[in-house]
Amino acid sequence: MELNDCINYLLTTSQNKVFKHFKYLLDPYNITPAEYGVLNCLVNRNLNTPKSIGNALYLEPSTISGILDKMSKKGLITRKTDTSNRRIVLIEETGKAYDLWPALEEAVSRLNDDCFSDLTNDERDTLKNALLKIMNSDF
Amino acid sequence: MELNDCINYLLTTSQNKVFKHFKYLLDPYNITPAEYGVLNCLVNRNLNTPKSIGNALYLEPSTISGILDKMSKKGLITRKTDTSNRRIVLIEETGKAYDLWPALEEAVSRLNDDCFSDLTNDERDTLKNALLKIMNSDF
Numbered sequence: 261m262e263l264n265d266c267i268n269y270l271l272t273t274s275q276n277k278v279f280k281h282f283k284y285l286l287d288p289y290n291i292t293p294a295e296y297g298v299l300n301c302l303v304n305r306n307l308n309t310p311k312s313i314g315n316a317l318y319l320e321p322s323t324i325s326g327i328l329d330k331m332s333k334k335g336l337i338t339r340k341t342d343t344s345n346r347r348i349v350l351i352e353e354t355g356k357a358y359d360l361w362p363a364l365e366e367a368v369s370r371l372n373d374d375c376f377s378d379l380t381n382d383e384r385d386t387l388k389n390a391l392l393k394i395m396n397s398d399f
Numbered sequence: 400m401e402l403n404d405c406i407n408y409l410l411t412t413s414q415n416k417v418f419k420h421f422k423y424l425l426d427p428y429n430i431t432p433a434e435y436g437v438l439n440c441l442v443n444r445n446l447n448t449p450k451s452i453g454n455a456l457y458l459e460p461s462t463i464s465g466i467l468d469k470m471s472k473k474g475l476i477t478r479k480t481d482t483s484n485r486r487i488v489l490i491e492e493t494g495k496a497y498d499l500w501p502a503l504e505e506a507v508s509r510l511n512d513d514c515f516s517d518l519t520n521d522e523r524d525t526l527k528n529a530l531l532k533i534m535n536s537d538f
Contacts, residue, residue, distance in 0.1 A: 263439050263455065266507050267514045268414075268421045268432055270530040273457045275410040281538055282407045293407055300402050316402065318412045368405050374538040375406045383529050390518055390526040391409040399420055399513040 278375055285367040289360055294319075294327050295336065296364055302337070302353045303361055310349060318395070336360075417514055424506040428499055433458075433466050434475065435503055441476070441492045442500055449488060457534070475499075 263269045282293045291299075297317045301307040307316055314324035328351065331337045336357040342348035376384045402408045421432045430438075436456045440446040446455055453463035467490065470476045475496040481487035515523045 261439075261504060261507050261511075262443060263436065264531060265511070265527070266439070267511050267527075268417050268507075269436060269439075269456075270527060270534070271410065271414040271417050272432070274530045274533045275407075275414040276457060277534060278407050278410050293411070297402065297408060300400075300405070300408075304401060317408075318415060365400060368400050368407075372400075372404070372406050375533050375536070377538075378532045378536050379529055383525055383532075386522055386525040387529040388404070388406075388409060390522050391413045392403060393517045393522075394413045394514050395409070395416060397514070397517050399516070 278371070281374060282368075282371050285371055286364065289363055289367070290334065291336075291360070291364060295331055295334075296368065298324075298327060298331060298351075299336070299353060299357055299361065299364065302351065303358070308350050308352065310351065313351065417510070420513065421506075421510050424510055425503065428502055428506070429473065430475075430499070430503060434470055434473075435507065437463075437466060437470060437490075438475070438492060438496055438500065438503065441490065442497075447489050447491065449490065452490065 279293060282296075286293065286296060294317070298313055301313045301316050305316060307313050310321070310324050310328060313328075314321055317324065319327070328337060328339070332339060335354055338352050338354060339349050340352070342350050379387065418432060421435075425432065425435060433456070437452055440452045440455050444455060446452050449460070449463050449467060452467075453460055456463065458466070467476060467478070471478060474493055477491050477493060478488050479491070481489050518526065
């Protein structure tokens with residue numbers, strides 16, 4: 261099979277390029293793409309536990325835990341114990357993170373605009389839906 | 400922006416899933432997805448230098464060099480100096496790699512079938528073309 265027909269090659273190569281560009285666009289705010297994902301879960305989806313955020317981002321518990329540690333050190337989130345169940349840790353974005361949010365949303369809009377600039381609206385929609393189907397399929 | 404609309408989230412999450420599945424399918428042959436990519440360049444594209452293979456896979460020189468080291472230790476490739484230009488290293492697949500090739504091609508066909516099982520032919524073609532456009536765009 262030609263490499264250009266292998267779905268792993270297509271996804272790995274395009275993801276690598278898009279990730280690097282997103283990293284560059286977020287760099288002025290000292291935020292990584294994964295940290296943007298966590299903030300998006302907090303601000304847009306009202307998720308507030310490591311487990312629910314990890315599930316939304318398809319990350320292992322140890323990975324999300326490491327990301328949250330770094331975000332705490334950067335002053336982007338706080339962790340507190342749920343008073344109704346002391347085994348549950350609740351995550352909240354800080355004022356600093358909230359103030360940064362509009363600039364981060366601009367960066368992600370710029371990312372999408374750059375990535376979709378050579379695609380028609382139909383191609384863009386089909387791409388998004390196809391990737392969601394792959395993410396949610398059973399293999 | 401909702402996470403499902405962010406191209407970095409869509410690509411990172413679907414790539415992660417597809418990569419893990421490809422790793423699982425290649426595991427019986429003790430081959431990684433990156434090593435499959437290198438063998439594909441040697442067998443299908445007749446590329447035979449670290450530079451040309453690295454370019455095809457969009458990998459940094461240090462990364463492709465590390466992959467070739469491991470493949471050499473596994474007995475999958477040999478390196479020799481180009482007799483017409485001693486600064487050029489030529490890479491060749493071994494008999495062992497060549498014998499494995501049909502099984503690896505079956506694994507990659509299975510990967511594509513699994514990933515595309517919920518997509519129509521049109522969706523599959525649009526997905527492939529959209530990813531190629533992103534890989535080749537100027538941002």
